[in-house]
Amino acid sequence: MAAAAPGQINTEPLISLGSRSVDCFKKLEHIGEGTYGQVFTARETRTGEIVALKKIRMDNEKEGFPITAIREIKILKKLHHENVVKLKEIVTSAGPERDELRNQGRERDEQENQGPERDKQENQDTSKSKGGIYMVFEYMDHDLTGLTVRSGQTFTVPQVKCYMKQLLTGLHYCHVNKVLHRDIKGSNLLIDNEGKLKLADFGLAKYYCSNHEGNLTNRVITLWYRPPELLLGATKYGPAVDMWSVGCIFAELLHGKPILQGRNEPDQLNKIFELCGSPDEINWPDVSKLPWYNNLKPTKTMKRCVGEIFGHFDFHALDLLDHLLTLDPNQRWTAKQALNADYFWADPLPCDPKSLPKYESSHEFQTKKRKQQQHQTEDVSKRSKSQHSHKNDCPPPIQHTVQAPPQLQGSHHPMTDNQPPLSAGPSHHHYGKPHGPPGVPSRYPPSGNQSGPYHMNRGDQAGGYNGRPYPPQGRAPPYAGSGPSAPSTGGAPAGYGIGPPNYSQNSQYGVPAADRGVSTRNQQYGRK
Numbered sequence: 001m002a003a004a005a006p007g008q009i010n011t012e013p014l015i016s017l018g019s020r021s022v023d024c025f026k027k028l029e030h031i032g033e034g035t036y037g038q039v040f041t042a043r044e045t046r047t048g049e050i051v052a053l054k055k056i057r058m059d060n061e062k063e064g065f066p067i068t069a070i071r072e073i074k075i076l077k078k079l080h081h082e083n084v085v086k087l088k089e090i091v092t093s094a095g096p097e098r099d100e101l102r103n104q105g106r107e108r109d110e111q112e113n114q115g116p117e118r119d120k121q122e123n124q125d126t127s128k129s130k131g132g133i134y135m136v137f138e139y140m141d142h143d144l145t146g147l148t149v150r151s152g153q154t155f156t157v158p159q160v161k162c163y164m165k166q167l168l169t170g171l172h173y174c175h176v177n178k179v180l181h182r183d184i185k186g187s188n189l190l191i192d193n194e195g196k197l198k199l200a201d202f203g204l205a206k207y208y209c210s211n212h213e214g215n216l217t218n219r220v221i222t223l224w225y226r227p228p229e230l231l232l233g234a235t236k237y238g239p240a241v242d243m244w245s246v247g248c249i250f251a252e253l254l255h256g257k258p259i260l261q262g263r264n265e266p267d268q269l270n271k272i273f274e275l276c277g278s279p280d281e282i283n284w285p286d287v288s289k290l291p292w293y294n295n296l297k298p299t300k301t302m303k304r305c306v307g308e309i310f311g312h313f314d315f316h317a318l319d320l321l322d323h324l325l326t327l328d329p330n331q332r333w334t335a336k337q338a339l340n341a342d343y344f345w346a347d348p349l350p351c352d353p354k355s356l357p358k359y360e361s362s363h364e365f366q367t368k369k370r371k372q373q374q375h376q377t378e379d380v381s382k383r384s385k386s387q388h389s390h391k392n393d394c395p396p397p398i399q400h401t402v403q404a405p406p407q408l409q410g411s412h413h414p415m416t417d418n419q420p421p422l423s424a425g426p427s428h429h430h431y432g433k434p435h436g437p438p439g440v441p442s443r444y445p446p447s448g449n450q451s452g453p454y455h456m457n458r459g460d461q462a463g464g465y466n467g468r469p470y471p472p473q474g475r476a477p478p479y480a481g482s483g484p485s486a487p488s489t490g491g492a493p494a495g496y497g498i499g500p501p502n503y504s505q506n507s508q509y510g511v512p513a514a515d516r517g518v519s520t521r522n523q524q525y526g527r528k
């Protein structure tokens, strides 16, 4: 379908809303598990077309159809753009579906002689028979997190530019059409084997008014990608919130891992201030009027050090990053300004999406599952080896306590520890002189670098957050008991096509690739 021109959003519902049964599809594989749904690949039996089915989770819904699904459907019905995932239709199941019935039958056979277990199973069957509602999407081979976390995956600079350009184009379309995405992160950026990138998961998206009528919730956007204004309690905000997340994704693509891995909201804010400097009335007019500023402002002055931390990025990349990771949302670059950045017009130019390599399909959910299985296999073999060597050295005591495998102990996160280092990409990251291709669209004049010269002063940065309690409205730390991974020890986990970073391995930038923060989606209350 042709994309609607910016400003001319499609107002006609172009999709069929629930007139067909899910039995028109055969489920193939479980590829995603989100807060609000399970995602499967499926084949439409009549046409053979492969699609993604997102089953809307109804089990926790006391108040009917989940608001996130209503939002997602309402907004996606109207957005039609090559960089926004296409919602094809909604299908329903009146009761348990063919494959569920088959599975239930199989499970019942297995449970036959298991007494209480059998009763439990029957209860589960009753809940399954509720039926369901599915969103049918065009199928995309990967999500960005799944693709980047794969061991050995490297992106070249033209590839990063190509993905970034598409991300910005899709977001520009949303923003022009007054839609805020509010959950930009790697697992919500889908990529197909034609190199197309599309924004997905509009469950937190929202229409906004530029005159800021009414208040919006600030508990949106996955923590690591959440901008400082939301963390300081802003309830009147606009597209700039998504642009902060874009900055985080951009740095992550070049750097090889998430750059701001806060454990909770105050810690996230502190990490932001450590990197971007303390906010004040000069670099961010009216910041002191934000609701939680007094509670959460840093106790020490911190200097901006984006340029030092990411000094290994090339000049144009750093300039773009600097304008995206700008504290003041009013000075942060818009999607249009970012698209006009020198970065996209300097050699090497973004590659043609079609020229990108084709990869075996990879979604965050599957990548995590594979890693979990890998860890389990490693543990089993480690344990059997150690038992073997104990046997040879000296006999074990008779009552030997079996210990949990190291990665499951304490605060370690099974998914984030011991990630294989991401391999370094090719080294063609030195750009030639910038030159715009013929017929380039009009470009914004490069705005002044409001951050001024960079000052590296890591000594200043310890414990900037004043440790005062987070305002009562704040959520419980999403990371309770699962702090960030231990600092990386050497081995230079490389970025994608970029030289070794020039930061201390003990800083937050030295931590290994990790799970991508925590979605705020399990917060249904009062979301606006």
Ligand SMILES: Nc1ncnc2c1ncn2[C@@H]1O[C@H](COP(=O)(O)OP(=O)(O)OP(=O)(O)O)[C@@H](O)[C@H]1O
Pocket (backbone or CB within 6 Å): 031, 032, 033, 034, 035, 036, 037, 038, 039, 052, 054, 085, 137, 138, 139, 140, 141, 142, 143, 146, 187, 188, 190, 200, 201, 203, 363, 364, 365, 519, 521
């Ligand atoms: N159209 C699609 N094609 C292929 N994979 C998809 C598609 N839509 C979603 N997925 C996969 O399923 C995952 C979860 O989808 P989605 O984010 O829409 O669900 P969610 O319940 O809203 O998740 P979350 O709670 O993480 O926000 C995605 O990260 C992606 O890997």
